Amino acid sequence: MDTDKIMDCERKRLNKITRFRLPNQFITIGLLIALASILMMFVRAFAMDGETVWLKLLLQKTLLIGMLVMSLSKDKIEDEMTISLRAQSYAIAFIVGVIYALVMPYVEYGVSNVVHSGGEAYKDLGDFQVLLFMLMIQLMFYHTLKRYR
Numbered sequence: 001m002d003t004d005k006i007m008d009c010e011r012k013r014l015n016k017i018t019r020f021r022l023p024n025q026f027i028t029i030g031l032l033i034a035l036a037s038i039l040m041m042f043v044r045a046f047a048m049d050g051e052t053v054w055l056k057l058l059l060q061k062t063l064l065i066g067m068l069v070m071s072l073s074k075d076k077i078e079d080e081m082t083i084s085l086r087a088q089s090y091a092i093a094f095i096v097g098v099i100y101a102l103v104m105p106y107v108e109y110g111v112s113n114v115v116h117s118g119g120e121a122y123k124d125l126g127d128f129q130v131l132l133f134m135l136m137i138q139l140m141f142y143h144t145l146k147r148y149r
Contacts, residue, residue: 029069
């Protein structure tokens, strides 16, 4: 095969992946999934007794899926500007998420040692907390950028 054909094929495949969007109706589906997960988290926290660690993990993953579906959904009017704003919001979410993941454990450690004088142990952030934060930042910045364009 010719290297130009291979590069062209790879470029088309990459463009197909980066331009993937769900239809507009999925923003409502994602919102319903996220709201149902949050509601069930409150029910689990206040109404259920016993060990329900598996339910907590399931609800966390469901919340992330709902927010990801919202993030990947098209707008009613999808043009070059909204595509650019979406890319900007993903970049901002990535940068802020990395800074959050690097700084937050030390802030948490310092605050817990001030509040509890018994020398708290250093705790690293979990994947759920970082992913949730990044998705929230992406959705917030995208809708803010879209409003002020």
